[in-house]
Amino acid sequence: MKNGKKLWVIKIGGKVLDQEQALKAVLKELTGIQEPLILVHGGGKRATELAEALNVPQRMVDGRRITDSETLNIALMAYAGELNKKVVARLQSNGCNAIGLTGADGNVLKADKRSPEPVEFGWVGDPKKEYLDSSFLELILEKKMIPVFCALTHDGDGHMLNTNADTMASVIASGMAEKYEVNLVYLFEKKGVMKDVEEEDSLIPLVHLNDISSLQEQGIINAGMLPKLKNAAEAVEAGVSLVLIGSASNLQDILNEKPQSATYVVA
Amino acid sequence: MKNGKKLWVIKIGGKVLDQEQALKAVLKELTGIQEPLILVHGGGKRATELAEALNVPQRMVDGRRITDSETLNIALMAYAGELNKKVVARLQSNGCNAIGLTGADGNVLKADKRSPEPVEFGWVGDPKKEYLDSSFLELILEKKMIPVFCALTHDGDGHMLNTNADTMASVIASGMAEKYEVNLVYLFEKKGVMKDVEEEDSLIPLVHLNDISSLQEQGIINAGMLPKLKNAAEAVEAGVSLVLIGSASNLQDILNEKPQSATYVVA
Numbered sequence: 001m002k003n004g005k006k007l008w009v010i011k012i013g014g015k016v017l018d019q020e021q022a023l024k025a026v027l028k029e030l031t032g033i034q035e036p037l038i039l040v041h042g043g044g045k046r047a048t049e050l051a052e053a054l055n056v057p058q059r060m061v062d063g064r065r066i067t068d069s070e071t072l073n074i075a076l077m078a079y080a081g082e083l084n085k086k087v088v089a090r091l092q093s094n095g096c097n098a099i100g101l102t103g104a105d106g107n108v109l110k111a112d113k114r115s116p117e118p119v120e121f122g123w124v125g126d127p128k129k130e131y132l133d134s135s136f137l138e139l140i141l142e143k144k145m146i147p148v149f150c151a152l153t154h155d156g157d158g159h160m161l162n163t164n165a166d167t168m169a170s171v172i173a174s175g176m177a178e179k180y181e182v183n184l185v186y187l188f189e190k191k192g193v194m195k196d197v198e199e200e201d202s203l204i205p206l207v208h209l210n211d212i213s214s215l216q217e218q219g220i221i222n223a224g225m226l227p228k229l230k231n232a233a234e235a236v237e238a239g240v241s242l243v244l245i246g247s248a249s250n251l252q253d254i255l256n257e258k259p260q261s262a263t264y265v266v267a
Numbered sequence: 268m269k270n271g272k273k274l275w276v277i278k279i280g281g282k283v284l285d286q287e288q289a290l291k292a293v294l295k296e297l298t299g300i301q302e303p304l305i306l307v308h309g310g311g312k313r314a315t316e317l318a319e320a321l322n323v324p325q326r327m328v329d330g331r332r333i334t335d336s337e338t339l340n341i342a343l344m345a346y347a348g349e350l351n352k353k354v355v356a357r358l359q360s361n362g363c364n365a366i367g368l369t370g371a372d373g374n375v376l377k378a379d380k381r382s383p384e385p386v387e388f389g390w391v392g393d394p395k396k397e398y399l400d401s402s403f404l405e406l407i408l409e410k411k412m413i414p415v416f417c418a419l420t421h422d423g424d425g426h427m428l429n430t431n432a433d434t435m436a437s438v439i440a441s442g443m444a445e446k447y448e449v450n451l452v453y454l455f456e457k458k459g460v461m462k463d464v465e466e467e468d469s470l471i472p473l474v475h476l477n478d479i480s481s482l483q484e485q486g487i488i489n490a491g492m493l494p495k496l497k498n499a500a501e502a503v504e505a506g507v508s509l510v511l512i513g514s515a516s517n518l519q520d521i522l523n524e525k526p527q528s529a530t531y532v533v534a
Contacts, residue, residue: 050344053320077348080347082348084347085343089371090425093423102352104355105355105365106364143403152352158360160353160356
């Protein structure tokens with residue numbers, strides 16, 4: 001049952017997380033949002049740097065990290081420890097009452113450990129919107145708090161699970177869409193989905209779900225963008241009002257839903 | 268205004284945190300507690316190990332860690348990341364709906380950055396019971412959740428602060444004592460305050476606040492136990508009903524408030 005309220009689910013990813021000043025600027029701008037807000041952040045380069053410093057070899061398959069026990073520890077340390085708490089403390093200093101969460105906290109989002117076939121990804125979890133405890137999030141939002149999620153879930157059997165941050169944001173937005181009018185925003189360093197990533201003016205301002213496969217066939221959507229667009233599409237299909245993919249530096253225009261401010265993904 | 272309910276605040280510290288099986292056993296036993304419960308955990312050896320692995324030299328003054336920026340990151344990673352999330356996931360698997368928190372989350376406990384005189388401890392914070400948002404904790408407890416605190420707070424100006432876990436437990440217990448009948452328990456590997464640490468049967472079953480200075484003068488309280496007893500004394504003075512210092516292996520007897528199961532610190 002919708003409560004008629006608008007909700008922003010904003011995922012901060014990419015290089016924005018690695019540049020302290022850029023991150024501070026985004027977190028400052030978020031203080032202007034009057035509606036309820038849920039943040040999701042990725043990990044940036046920090047997990048890779050930490051793995052190097054600790055001599056834990058990292059294996060990637062199709063751009064995705066194999067998460068053995070040591071790599072899971074690194075994800076816990078980098079995402080739930082260092083990055084999440086720095087974002088929370090920074091938001092607090094801006095007068096936003098943030099609360100850092102993983103899916104395990106309050107059992108707010110469980111996930112299924114990914115099947116070892118065809119690739120054994122290790123401690124990696126795929127959450128579903130049906131697993132989201134939207135009532136607990138609603139309670140936090142009513143207290144004027146901002147849930148700040150890092151991309152970790154749990155399996156209910158005592159294990160934390162590394163989770164894709166884009167998927168996490170899509171699932172949270174989808175689960176909350178049963179109650180709220182949700183706008184899901186993917187922020188990174190690019191202007192949105194680009195016809196040509198080398199060409200500043202080549203933003204594709206509107207992507208219909210039906211366009212995605214043809215964009216893929218034309219080679220316009222690259223390997224990095226495809227999972228993001230698929231997550232965006234799943235959110236739209238689950239009832240999220242609007243999905244925007246855009247640049248952190250355009251945040252104000254995106255929040256004002258200004259045309260051409262980002263790529264709009266719509267049904 | 269007291270609500271007449273009992274509340275356990277249990278701090279898990281010492282070697283219990285370093286031994287996976289011992290920690291699992293304690294977390295399993297906690298599932299038997301019917302009353303509301305708040306957990307606080309220290310960091311065990313993990314921060315020291317991580318500092319070694321990352322080649323970050325550690326400086327201690329009077330047994331306390333100097334927390335420069337790199338060491339603060341290590342504390343965030345070890346306490347708020349790895350350890351806190353493992354405890355939360357484990358409790359979830361036991362059917363306890365735990366939620367991991369630092370003082371920054373929900374702004375539940377701010378702290379004053381410690382004065383650089385006489386020793387510059389760096390990013391270290393001293394919380395006060397007046398800073399505790401007991402209403403938010405009460406809300407979580409009413410939802411049958413277990414707040415699980417690691418020993419980190421924040422200054423409100425955007426910085427996380429390393430905090431003594433015994434102090435954190437004492438301050439939380441003291442702040443909650445305005446509403447609840449609070450029992451504060453310090454769990455570690457020893458039976459309690461011992462007349463002679465080498466002598467198994469030398470437990471001091473009862474310490475009155477007035478006894479502390481004479482125990483110290485007689486050299487019975489050593490350097491490690493003194494801050495714990497001072498934190499215990501402050502909690503008793505702030506209205507905490509009972510403070511127990513004892514062994515994780517005696518947890519059942521402690522929870523049943525069995526005489527001789529631990530050292531009772533009373534007014």
